[in-house]
Amino acid sequence: MNPNPRIMIVEDERIVALDLKHSLEFLGYQPCGVFASGEDAIGQVAAARPDLVLMDINLGPGIDGTEAALAINTAHKVPIVFLTAYAEEKTLSRAERSMPYGYLLKPYELRELDATLRMALARRQAELEVEHAEERLRLAIDAAELGVWEWDPQSDDFQWQGHLEGILGGVPRVLRGEQDAFLDFIDEEDRPAVAEQLARHATVSSTVRMRQPGGDLGWIELYAKRYVEHGRERVIGVVRDVTERQRNEEKLRQANVVFQTTGEGVLITDIEHRVIATNPAFTLLTGYTAEDIHGRDPDQFLHARRHSDHFYPRLMESHHGYWHGEILCLRRDGTPFPAWEHVCAVRDEHGQLRNYIITFSDISQIRQAEEQINHLAYHDALTGLGNRHQLAVRLETELERARLAHLQVGVMFIDLDGFKLVNDTLGHAAGDQLLQTVARRIKSALRRTDIAIRLGGDEFVVIVPDARRLDDYATLADKLLDAVREEIELRSERLSISASIGIAVFPDNGEDSQTLLKSADNAMYDAKLRGRNRFAFYSPDMAERAHERMAMEQGLMQALATDALRVHYQPVISLADGQLVGMEALLRWQHPELGLVPPARFIPVAEESGLIDRIGVWVLRQACQQALSWQRAGHRPLRIAVNVSVRQLAQDHLVEHVAAVLAETGLPPQCLELEITETAIQSIEHSRERLRQLKALGVMLAIDDFGTGFSSLSLLKHLPIDRIKIDRSFVTGLPGDSNDAAITLAIVALARSLKLALTAEGIESPEQLEFLRRHDVADAQGYLFSRPQPAPALEPLLLHGHWQPTVH
Numbered sequence: 001m002n003p004n005p006r007i008m009i010v011e012d013e014r015i016v017a018l019d020l021k022h023s024l025e026f027l028g029y030q031p032c033g034v035f036a037s038g039e040d041a042i043g044q045v046a047a048a049r050p051d052l053v054l055m056d057i058n059l060g061p062g063i064d065g066t067e068a069a070l071a072i073n074t075a076h077k078v079p080i081v082f083l084t085a086y087a088e089e090k091t092l093s094r095a096e097r098s099m100p101y102g103y104l105l106k107p108y109e110l111r112e113l114d115a116t117l118r119m120a121l122a123r124r125q126a127e128l129e130v131e132h133a134e135e136r137l138r139l140a141i142d143a144a145e146l147g148v149w150e151w152d153p154q155s156d157d158f159q160w161q162g163h164l165e166g167i168l169g170g171v172p173r174v175l176r177g178e179q180d181a182f183l184d185f186i187d188e189e190d191r192p193a194v195a196e197q198l199a200r201h202a203t204v205s206s207t208v209r210m211r212q213p214g215g216d217l218g219w220i221e222l223y224a225k226r227y228v229e230h231g232r233e234r235v236i237g238v239v240r241d242v243t244e245r246q247r248n249e250e251k252l253r254q255a256n257v258v259f260q261t262t263g264e265g266v267l268i269t270d271i272e273h274r275v276i277a278t279n280p281a282f283t284l285l286t287g288y289t290a291e292d293i294h295g296r297d298p299d300q301f302l303h304a305r306r307h308s309d310h311f312y313p314r315l316m317e318s319h320h321g322y323w324h325g326e327i328l329c330l331r332r333d334g335t336p337f338p339a340w341e342h343v344c345a346v347r348d349e350h351g352q353l354r355n356y357i358i359t360f361s362d363i364s365q366i367r368q369a370e371e372q373i374n375h376l377a378y379h380d381a382l383t384g385l386g387n388r389h390q391l392a393v394r395l396e397t398e399l400e401r402a403r404l405a406h407l408q409v410g411v412m413f414i415d416l417d418g419f420k421l422v423n424d425t426l427g428h429a430a431g432d433q434l435l436q437t438v439a440r441r442i443k444s445a446l447r448r449t450d451i452a453i454r455l456g457g458d459e460f461v462v463i464v465p466d467a468r469r470l471d472d473y474a475t476l477a478d479k480l481l482d483a484v485r486e487e488i489e490l491r492s493e494r495l496s497i498s499a500s501i502g503i504a505v506f507p508d509n510g511e512d513s514q515t516l517l518k519s520a521d522n523a524m525y526d527a528k529l530r531g532r533n534r535f536a537f538y539s540p541d542m543a544e545r546a547h548e549r550m551a552m553e554q555g556l557m558q559a560l561a562t563d564a565l566r567v568h569y570q571p572v573i574s575l576a577d578g579q580l581v582g583m584e585a586l587l588r589w590q591h592p593e594l595g596l597v598p599p600a601r602f603i604p605v606a607e608e609s610g611l612i613d614r615i616g617v618w619v620l621r622q623a624c625q626q627a628l629s630w631q632r633a634g635h636r637p638l639r640i641a642v643n644v645s646v647r648q649l650a651q652d653h654l655v656e657h658v659a660a661v662l663a664e665t666g667l668p669p670q671c672l673e674l675e676i677t678e679t680a681i682q683s684i685e686h687s688r689e690r691l692r693q694l695k696a697l698g699v700m701l702a703i704d705d706f707g708t709g710f711s712s713l714s715l716l717k718h719l720p721i722d723r724i725k726i727d728r729s730f731v732t733g734l735p736g737d738s739n740d741a742a743i744t745l746a747i748v749a750l751a752r753s754l755k756l757a758l759t760a761e762g763i764e765s766p767e768q769l770e771f772l773r774r775h776d777v778a779d780a781q782g783y784l785f786s787r788p789q790p791a792p793a794l795e796p797l798l799l800h801g802h803w804q805p806t807v808h
C-alpha cells in the first residue's frame with residue numbers, strides 16, 4: 001500500500017475543505033485535489049488518481065455527494081468515505097447505494113478521521129488483492145481455455161462459465177441450468193458414466209465424447225471435486241476441449257500401428273543421422289535388430305555405396321527435404337539387395353530440422369520379374385536362345401560396331417532338314433525336344449561372343465561378330481553341322497537330323513540387317529538344294545536362283561494349267577526270269593525353254609509351295625489310267641509304282657485322293673504300289689495310321705530309298721509294308737564295295753525275315769545284276785534294263801513281256 005495515500009476532497013465549504021486538507025497532511029496523507037462540486041470531482045478523478053475520496057453529501061447546486069460517489073465508484077472503483085453532518089434515514093439510504101467505505105459525522109475528531117481512512121484503505125487493499133487473485137485465475141482459465149462449472153446437488157443448479165462456446169460450440173459464455181442440460185452435451189454412450197461419477201464420487205475425472213455443433217465427434221476432459229461448505233454440498237470442476245489432442249493421439253496410435261506392421265523398413269534418425277528408432281520390418285528385411293544399429297549412421301551400415309558417395313547431402317539439395325530413388329542396400333550378412341528408398345526430413349513448427357525418416361522396400365522381386373519379362377521379351381521360351389527381337393537389336397548393335405571399327409559380321413542361317421517330318425510323325429513334344437537339343441548343341445559349339453537365336457520353327461540364326469577370315473565361318477559351320485547331326489534319342493528311338501546352313505558376311509553380302517539376313521537365307525536355301533547337310537556362302541547369283549525358284553513355282557502352276565507335265569515310266573524286271581513285272585511312274589516337266597526338266601529340280605519347289613498335292617494327284621491319275629490302258633491293250637497286268645512324297649503322306653486327304661483316283665479309273669487297287677521314302681518310316685503317330693488306311697484300300701506299299709533314312713529297322717515289322725527298295729547308292733558299289741555288299745545283304749536278310757518283297761534300283765551293270773540275282777533279290781530296275789521313258793516308247797518291251805540283255 002502507498003505509505004502516503006492520495007486522498008481527494010470533495011467539499012463545497014471552502015474553510016472546511018482547507019481545514020480537512022491540513023488535517024490530512026498532518027495525519028500523513030497526500031491530498032490530491034480539493035473540489036467543491038460533484039461534477040468537478042467526477043471530471044478530475046482520473047487525473048488525480050486518488051486512493052480514496054472524502055465526499056461531502058450536500059454539495060450545493062448540482063449533483064449531491066451520493067450521486068458523485070456512485071459515478072466515481074462505478075467508473076473508477078475508488079473507495080468513498082462520506083463526510084456529513086446528517087445521519088437521517090433518507091440520506092443514509094442514498095449513501096448506501098454507492099457502497100461507501102465509511103461514513104463520518106461532522107464534527108469528528110482527528111483520530112476518528114484517521115481511523116476511518118485507515119480502515120477504508122485497508123479494506124480496499126484487501127479487496128484489490130482478491131480482485132487480483134480473481135483476475136489471475138480468470139487469465140489462467142483463459143490461457144488454458146478451460147470452462148468452469150459448478151453444480152449444486154441439492155438445488156440441481158448448474159453453472160458454467162469460461163471457454164464454453166469454444167468447447168461446446170454455440171453456448172453462451174455463462175450458462176445456468178440443471179445437470180441434465182450439461183449432460184446433454186455429452187455423447188449418449190459416455191453420459192451414464194459421467195452421471196454416475198457426479199452422483200456418487202468425490203471426484204470426477206473423465207475424457208468423454210461429445211457431439212460438436214457441426215455433428216462431428218469431439219472430446220472433452222472433465223475434472224471436478226465435491227466440496228462441503230457450511231454443511232452444503234457442491235461440485236466444482238473444469239472442462240477442456242481435447243478433441244485436437246485426442247485426434248493427434250489417435251493419429252499417433254494409427255501411425256504406430258503402421259510403423260509396427262508395415263512391410264516397409266523404417267528408420268528414424270536424429271539430425272546427426274544416428275538411428276533412434278526402427279520397426280520390425282526393418283529387422284525382417286535386413287537382419288539388423290534395433291539394438292544393432294541404435295545410434296549408427298545408415299550410410300555406414302545399410303547403403304552399399306562408395307564411401308564418398310554420401311546420401312544426405314543429396315537430400316539437402318532437394319528443395320522439399322524429400323528424396324526417393326533406388327539404392328543398393330546391404331543386409332546384416334553382407335548380401336546386397338536393391339531397395340526403393342524414401343528419405344524425408346522432419347521439421348518442427350519453426351522449420352527447425354529435427355529428424356530424418358527413411359523408409360524402404362526390398363525390390364529384388366520386382367527387379368527379378370523385370371529381368372524375367374526382359375528375358376521373355378528377348379528369348380525364345382522353348383530353347384532359351386535369343387528370339388527375333390534379340391536378333392533385331394543385337395544384329396543392329398554388332399553392325400554399328402563393325403561399321404565404326406571396319407570389322408566383319410557373319411550371319412549364319414540354320415534350317416533343320418526334315419524337321420517337319422519328325423514333328424508330324426513323332427508329335428510336337430518330340431519335335432520340341434529335338435529343337436531343345438539342337439539349340440543346346442548350337443550354343444555349346446559357339447564362342448561367348450557369338451549370338452544364337454531361334455527365329456521360330458526349325459530356323460536358327462547365329463551372329464558371329466568377330467571372325468577375321470571366311471575360313472573361320474566355314475570351320476564354325478562344319479562344327480555346327482557335326483553337332484546337329486549327332487544322334488538324338490527321341491521317344492526311345494535314336495535318330496539323326498541334319499541341317500543346312502547359309503552364311504552371309506557384312507558388309508560384302510549386305511550392309512544392313514535385313515539384306516544380310518535375306519542373303520544368309522538365300523545361301524541356306526542353296527545349301528538345301530545342293531543336297532542338305534551342308535553349308536553355303538552367299539553369292540550374288542543366289543539371289544538370282546531365289547528368283548528362279550519363284551519363277552519355277554509360277555512355271556509349275558502354269559505347267560499344271562497348260563498340261564506341260566509328263567509321266568515317264570521305268571520298267572521293273574523280275575530277276576528270276578527277266579519278266580516285266582511293273583513300271584515306276586516318274587514325273588517330268590516339258591518346259592518351253594529348258595526342255596525336259598527332271599523332278600529333282602522342281603519337286604522340292606512343288607513341295608515347298610504346296611503344289612505337290614495337285615501334282616501328286618495328277619501323276620496318280622495318269623499312272624493309273626496308263627496301267628489300265630496297257631491292260632486293256634491286252635498286256636499282262638503290271639504293278640504300277642507311284643512316288644508319294646513325305647508331305648503328301650502328311651496330308652489328311654491323301655487316302656481320299658487315292659481312293660477317288662482308283663474309283664475314277666477303275667484300276668484294281670492291288671495293281672497300284674505307292675512308294676514312300678524311308679524317312680516316312682518314322683510315321684508312328686500319323687503316318688502309320690495313314691499307311692494302314694492306304695493299305696485298307698487294297699494298294700501295295702513300298703519303302704523307297706531304303707537304308708538312307710534314320711528309321712529303326714525294328715519298326716518295319718509294325719508297318720503294313722509289302723516291299724522295300726534297296727537304294728541306288730548301295731547298288732552302285734556292287735559287287736566290289738564290301739560295305740555296299742554288306743548293307744545290301746543285310747537288307748536282303750531283313751526283307752526275307754519280315755517276308756517283304758524286295759526291289760533293287762539303279763542297276764546299271766550285268767555284275768550288279770548278277771550279284772543281286774545270286775542273293776535272291778526278286779525284282780530290279782535300272783538303266784541296264786531301261787531308262788524311264790514315255791509310255792509309247794515302252795511298247796516293244798510290253799509286247800515282248802521279257803527283258804533280254806543286249807548282246808554286244
Ligand SMILES: Nc1nc2c(ncn2[C@@H]2O[C@H](COP(=O)(O)O[C@H]3[C@@H](O)[C@H](n4cnc5c(=O)[nH]c(N)nc54)O[C@@H]3COP(=O)(O)O)[C@@H](O)[C@H]2O)c(=O)[nH]1
Binds near residue numbers: 570762783
Ligand atoms: N513325289 C513325287 N516324286 C517324284 C515323282 N517322280 C519322281 N519323283 C522323285 O524324283 C526322284 C528322282 O526321279 P528321277 O529323276 O526320275 O530319277 C529316277 C530314275 O531316273 C533314277 N534311276 C533309275 N535307274 C537308274 C540307274 O540305273 N542309274 C541312275 N543314275 N539313275 C537311275 O532313279 C530315280 C527313281 O528312283 P526311285 O524313285 O527311288 O525309284 C525320285 O527318286 C522321286 O523321289 C513324282 O511323281 N512324285
